[in-house]
Amino acid sequence: MPTVEVANLADGDFLLDVREDDEWQAGHAEGALHIPISEFVARYGEFTEAAPQDGRVHVICRSGGRSAQVTMYLVQQGIDAVNVDGGMQIWAASGRTVVDGKGQPGFVL
Known part of the structure; x- marks a missing residue:
């Protein structure tokens, strides 16, 4: 499994968040693309765009x-993809910005 540590992510790296809507609304990385895993195959075209x-x-x-x-x-599918080790829990614990669905400070649900 190709993985990357949160500490090795740079500003501007493309981030795909596959958590469910309630998790996203509570808090996510600003600028991430949100497609829940439960909808991913059906919304694959949105991802590729x-x-x-x-x-x-x-x-x-x-x-x-x-x-x-x-x-x-x-x-x-032949895409250069890596799993972010530890996910949003490590993202937040590392002091990275987490915003809610309204762009205000958020939290990891």
Whole structure:
């Protein structure tokens, strides 16, 4: 499983958040693309439109389990994708910005 540590992510890296809507609304990384794992296959076209054509996709969830599943799916599709180790829990614990659905300070649900 290709993985990346939160500390190795740079501002501007493409981040795909696959948590469910209530988790996203409570708090997410600003600028991330949100497509819940439960809707991912049906919304795959939305992902391909937004994803970088020649860059890496960093997939994140709460702790790394769901994002690992989506990462493996994307790798099988020939996409350069990596799982963010520890997910949003480590993101927040590392002091990275978390915003809610209204752009205000959020929290990891």
